Amino acid sequence: SFKKSTCRNRRMDKNTRRCGLITRKIGCYPMWDKNGKIIWSTLLQVTDNHVVKYTPPEEVDPPKKPNRFLKPNKYGVLIVGAESANPQLFTKEYCGLFTAAGLPPKRYLGRFH
Template identity: 60%
Template structure:
């Protein structure tokens, strides 16, 4: 179903075959594929060391809400768009990209890798090799892919749909996303510096960082010194969000 052998005459026929096999990309059309095999692991109760999979969502905006006691809070609206489990790699077969250091003494609990995809799209826009990644799950090719490390008792079968019902109200989650791009900014906006005084002999240095030297015979700027530079457009993790 790649674009290599698709012409203008049979492109409509290919679209009809894709719709009959997978359904429409819109999750409201009921295109969720049923699971054909049993779950990978037996269903067990949640334990303190269990780690479930996450989902891929798109930020919509900020919306105010009020609690029962009248307190106003700001909430972030997220759109969970057509999430499916694509593949599960057990701990015995998973090889991390970054190997642990030899000095590591604390034993690390082995976790499996769960590949989750979101936002179904047209297979004609991708190569045959990329579309083959989704053959086991039986779903349309996804525009976004993400890996989640899970414990073996939280493994899911490829093809399992994931929605907002994956979480319950009051759950505490960790969010990873790319921050808004602010461009090149000074220290007052980038690092919240107070700045120099406005008067009393200060000239043209009201928004400058000041001295950045470390003194003595070091004769260099220490790594990590807060200075002007590019702000935003970086992946950050916000932990403990309810």
């Protein structure tokens, strides 16, 4: 039972920031420009990526002693998971990370600031 998304679609503006993706490299592929010059491109497969957890900026860096060189973190942290897998392959504690988000366990996790 997946949770229904409460996110609303909105337009990108100068303050909008994109999330990272977890991909799998599946190879290199040649392409040619108008002059016949070869350009090698990398083929990436994007599997089922889901945001598992979001931590707001206030909770990422706890308040420290004021310092004029230390800038506050204005971005939160996203934990993104990719490639759904069989829950029997993982521990109960690991599967518990995904139950709060209403997602099946993911094989790969990434942290994006």
